[in-house]
Amino acid sequence: MVEIRKPIQVSEAVKRVMSFAKHGVLEELSIMEAYGRHLAEDLVATHHVPPFDRSPYDGFAIRAEDSQLASLQNTVEFEVVEEIGAGYVASKKVQAYQAVRLMTGAQMPEGCDAVVMLELTQETERDGKKYMSIKRPFQPGDNISFEGEDTRQGTILVNKGTKINPGVQALLATFGYGTVKVAKKPKIGVFATGTELLEVDQDLQPGKIRNSNAYMICAQIERSGGIPKYLGVLPDDFEHCYNMIKSSLDEVDIFITTGGVSVGDYDYLPDIYKKLGASVLFNKVAMRPGSVTTVAELNGKLLFGLSGNPSACYVGYELFTRPIVQTLLFNPRPHLLKVEALLNENYPKPNPFTRFVRSRLIYQETTLKVVPSGFDKSNAVSSLAAASALMILPGGTRGYEKGMMVDVLLLETDDGSEWPWK
Amino acid sequence: MVEIRKPIQVSEAVKRVMSFAKHGVLEELSIMEAYGRHLAEDLVATHHVPPFDRSPYDGFAIRAEDSQLASLQNTVEFEVVEEIGAGYVASKKVQAYQAVRLMTGAQMPEGCDAVVMLELTQETERDGKKYMSIKRPFQPGDNISFEGEDTRQGTILVNKGTKINPGVQALLATFGYGTVKVAKKPKIGVFATGTELLEVDQDLQPGKIRNSNAYMICAQIERSGGIPKYLGVLPDDFEHCYNMIKSSLDEVDIFITTGGVSVGDYDYLPDIYKKLGASVLFNKVAMRPGSVTTVAELNGKLLFGLSGNPSACYVGYELFTRPIVQTLLFNPRPHLLKVEALLNENYPKPNPFTRFVRSRLIYQETTLKVVPSGFDKSNAVSSLAAASALMILPGGTRGYEKGMMVDVLLLETDDGSEWPWK
Numbered sequence: 001m002v003e004i005r006k007p008i009q010v011s012e013a014v015k016r017v018m019s020f021a022k023h024g025v026l027e028e029l030s031i032m033e034a035y036g037r038h039l040a041e042d043l044v045a046t047h048h049v050p051p052f053d054r055s056p057y058d059g060f061a062i063r064a065e066d067s068q069l070a071s072l073q074n075t076v077e078f079e080v081v082e083e084i085g086a087g088y089v090a091s092k093k094v095q096a097y098q099a100v101r102l103m104t105g106a107q108m109p110e111g112c113d114a115v116v117m118l119e120l121t122q123e124t125e126r127d128g129k130k131y132m133s134i135k136r137p138f139q140p141g142d143n144i145s146f147e148g149e150d151t152r153q154g155t156i157l158v159n160k161g162t163k164i165n166p167g168v169q170a171l172l173a174t175f176g177y178g179t180v181k182v183a184k185k186p187k188i189g190v191f192a193t194g195t196e197l198l199e200v201d202q203d204l205q206p207g208k209i210r211n212s213n214a215y216m217i218c219a220q221i222e223r224s225g226g227i228p229k230y231l232g233v234l235p236d237d238f239e240h241c242y243n244m245i246k247s248s249l250d251e252v253d254i255f256i257t258t259g260g261v262s263v264g265d266y267d268y269l270p271d272i273y274k275k276l277g278a279s280v281l282f283n284k285v286a287m288r289p290g291s292v293t294t295v296a297e298l299n300g301k302l303l304f305g306l307s308g309n310p311s312a313c314y315v316g317y318e319l320f321t322r323p324i325v326q327t328l329l330f331n332p333r334p335h336l337l338k339v340e341a342l343l344n345e346n347y348p349k350p351n352p353f354t355r356f357v358r359s360r361l362i363y364q365e366t367t368l369k370v371v372p373s374g375f376d377k378s379n380a381v382s383s384l385a386a387a388s389a390l391m392i393l394p395g396g397t398r399g400y401e402k403g404m405m406v407d408v409l410l411l412e413t414d415d416g417s418e419w420p421w422k
Numbered sequence: 423m424v425e426i427r428k429p430i431q432v433s434e435a436v437k438r439v440m441s442f443a444k445h446g447v448l449e450e451l452s453i454m455e456a457y458g459r460h461l462a463e464d465l466v467a468t469h470h471v472p473p474f475d476r477s478p479y480d481g482f483a484i485r486a487e488d489s490q491l492a493s494l495q496n497t498v499e500f501e502v503v504e505e506i507g508a509g510y511v512a513s514k515k516v517q518a519y520q521a522v523r524l525m526t527g528a529q530m531p532e533g534c535d536a537v538v539m540l541e542l543t544q545e546t547e548r549d550g551k552k553y554m555s556i557k558r559p560f561q562p563g564d565n566i567s568f569e570g571e572d573t574r575q576g577t578i579l580v581n582k583g584t585k586i587n588p589g590v591q592a593l594l595a596t597f598g599y600g601t602v603k604v605a606k607k608p609k610i611g612v613f614a615t616g617t618e619l620l621e622v623d624q625d626l627q628p629g630k631i632r633n634s635n636a637y638m639i640c641a642q643i644e645r646s647g648g649i650p651k652y653l654g655v656l657p658d659d660f661e662h663c664y665n666m667i668k669s670s671l672d673e674v675d676i677f678i679t680t681g682g683v684s685v686g687d688y689d690y691l692p693d694i695y696k697k698l699g700a701s702v703l704f705n706k707v708a709m710r711p712g713s714v715t716t717v718a719e720l721n722g723k724l725l726f727g728l729s730g731n732p733s734a735c736y737v738g739y740e741l742f743t744r745p746i747v748q749t750l751l752f753n754p755r756p757h758l759l760k761v762e763a764l765l766n767e768n769y770p771k772p773n774p775f776t777r778f779v780r781s782r783l784i785y786q787e788t789t790l791k792v793v794p795s796g797f798d799k800s801n802a803v804s805s806l807a808a809a810s811a812l813m814i815l816p817g818g819t820r821g822y823e824k825g826m827m828v829d830v831l832l833l834e835t836d837d838g839s840e841w842p843w844k
Contacts, residue, residue, distance in 0.1 A: 087618030196509030384589030
């Protein structure tokens with residue numbers, strides 16, 4: 001009567017899902033639309049930075065050799081033969097004891113090899129000519145930002161798959177990427193299943209609860225870089241569910257349902273996968289919450305059957321769906337970033353299954369600590385709001401104590417891990 | 423000739439800017455558009471969670487008292503009088519030695535006070551009636567998720583100003599927030615100044631460089647929760663700049679220029695502030711990069727005169743503009759989150775000014791370490807792309823060594839600090 005399912009380890013489950021991971025497609029956007037998207041090709045320096053020798057200060061360009069005898073006792077005077085702002089270039093080559101007045105960023109005039117900062121000079125005028133004098137010598141190269149000293153042409157500055165942050169945006173502009181090739185966001189369909197579900201704008205009724213999973217998953221999809229397509233609530237009716245799911249599959253790149261994957265009489269998803277002809281990669285994972293998480297595959301398209309339980313649903317998305325989305329976005333480190341932290345509370349209850357505990361990071365001096373973010377029951381929705389991490393407590397016969405080192409998966413960082421599983 | 427400006431400390435500069443910080447306005451969005459926005463009011467539980475006593479498992483609801491004599495030797499049998507799925511409620515009160523078949527999430531039938539998991543039961547049928555039997559006793563309350571055990575009605579679950587993450591989204595849906603009051607994003611205008619600037623789609627020319635600051639700032643504005651409005655490049659021409667700036671001020675909530683705030687002959691911003699009648703809060707800060715950062719105020723509107731130098735511009739935005747934007751979004755911790763990390767490189771060069779070094783965090787076991795993210799010159803654009811933090815090196819007469827504890831401001835986290843300055 002009750003189907004016996006054999007649980008597999010989390011790492012094995014992730015491996016089976018990732019065997020269907022593939023790179024996505026690219027689209028070209030204006031640089032102004034590119035922030036937050038993932039690069040679909042390496043960002044290469046199209047020229048040296050700086051592109052020419054330039055002055056990092058306001059001041060005067062001189063030939064260093066002319067300044068060698070300058071000292072407090074021996075002022076050396078230069079004729080100011082030209083004045084150029086940033087964006088302009090000197091019109092003639094500088095000769096002995098001549099100087100060019102320059103603004104910050106201006107290109108070094110031909111013949112000059114040092115810059116004297118404005119505040120170290122004394123300016124005068126005589127007979128309609130401008131002069132400046134200095135009281136110390138300068139060496140060739142003093143106060144020059146040299147061509148290519150920051151970045152050489154041809155250098156790969158940012159790798160394909162990187163999420164575009166403000167610094168990357170600056171590089172794209174610097175190197176003339178007016179349009180940017182980015183990964184197209186995958187479209188991800190979400191159905192919530194369950195006759196007990198009310199829509200968000202319906203009043204509560206006896207025995208019923210509002211559908212929160214679909215909205216949560218849609219936000220998780222956005223956070224991970226996909227486009228959510230909310231398809232609605234499906235009642236516990238096999239034929240209706242089957243038809244709705246079948247007709248929606250082609251519209252999306254990835255398909256998610258929440259609920260209906262347990263072994264209850266109203267859990268239709270297993271039978272729907274069978275009727276669709278999808279092959280089930282697994283239907284039981286040795287983890288809490290989310291042990292009933294089921295993933296199926298149909299013609300290369302993944303169907304994620306997440307638990308109807310909010311925390312289990314949340315964890316299932318982050319462990320199994322996120323790396324598929326991030327791979328479509330070309331991220332070579334598609335999994336949640338795994339770090340280590342000190343457990344800051346006792347967690348005495350042992351569990352044979354690996355637990356993923358909604359947690360909050362604490363930065364204390366230079367040590368990373370972690371605590372559960374709230375009431376720890378798998379149906380506790382409030383602990384998810386404060387969660388910035390999932391603490392991993394491997395299954396076994398003993399509990400965990402304050403001060404032990406545990407693995408933690410970070411939920412809100414754009415960095416990722418290549419393979420966080422042992 | 424050269425204006426002498428008196429530098430003020432960073433904390434004092436931030437304080438002067440923050441004296442003009444104010445809360446923004448709210449707008450109401452559909453829950454589907456709310457992800458990533460900031461709550462403009464507290465999120466309050468509109469009912470208990472769970473809203474009724476319910477079963478966390480598939481199984482049978484019974485009266486615990488009827489099970490007291492059950493043991494391996496003494497099977498106790500119950501008549502299954504009803505079967506209810508999640509979303510339905512039992513139609514009659516349960517009597518002695520009666521049971522109700524329940525699915526996960528179903529409301530507890532009247533009269534029952536315990537749930538027996540399906541796998542602990544044996545089911546049979548006789549004379550058209552269904553029965554189930556058990557071999558162990560249950561206590562009142564066993565396997566019940568009690569009304570309100572997760573969350574009590576009226577509880578403030580998430581505070582005003584919090585950025586909506588997937589967990590908050592789930593709470594909004596659970597409590598029937600079909601529309602959500604969120605902070606309206608402020609509109610922030612950006613001009614880049616400098617005749618040396620080419621637009622991103624122009625070819626390089628001698629002496630000129632492409633405008634990268636405006637694109638970077640626009641991304642920083644997006645990251646901090648504002649809407650960037652790029653207004654273009656202004657040439658080094660006082661009247662033209664003045665007119666363009668004056669006519670743009672009314673269109674935006676916050677106004678930013680990059681460049682033109684130094685003391686060079688082409689740095690018009692100070693004179694433009696004067697002609698506009700704006701009061702300058704400061705025009706020199708004891709920091710590197712970004713010492714020329716200037717902030718002015720006109721009728722309560724802030725005008726940020728950021729440096730033309732990319733790194734200085736970047737730092738200026740994060741230290742001074744971000745907290746203003748985050749306050750408009752109701753965030754009570756509007757500054758970049760400050761944590762402590764171990765410096766993982768020697769930094770021997772002392773500097774009288776406080777330095778903000780573009781840095782990268784390293785998680786090593788449970789210790790947070792920090793290293794500069796690249797070539798450290800104030801005009802180095804490439805180090806910004808890899809920066810996830812700004813390391814604070816207070817000014818003084820000595821350098822810093824590997825292993826020292828330093829303050830670090832995190833750039834990519836939604837958490838913030840109330841006041842990170844000493």
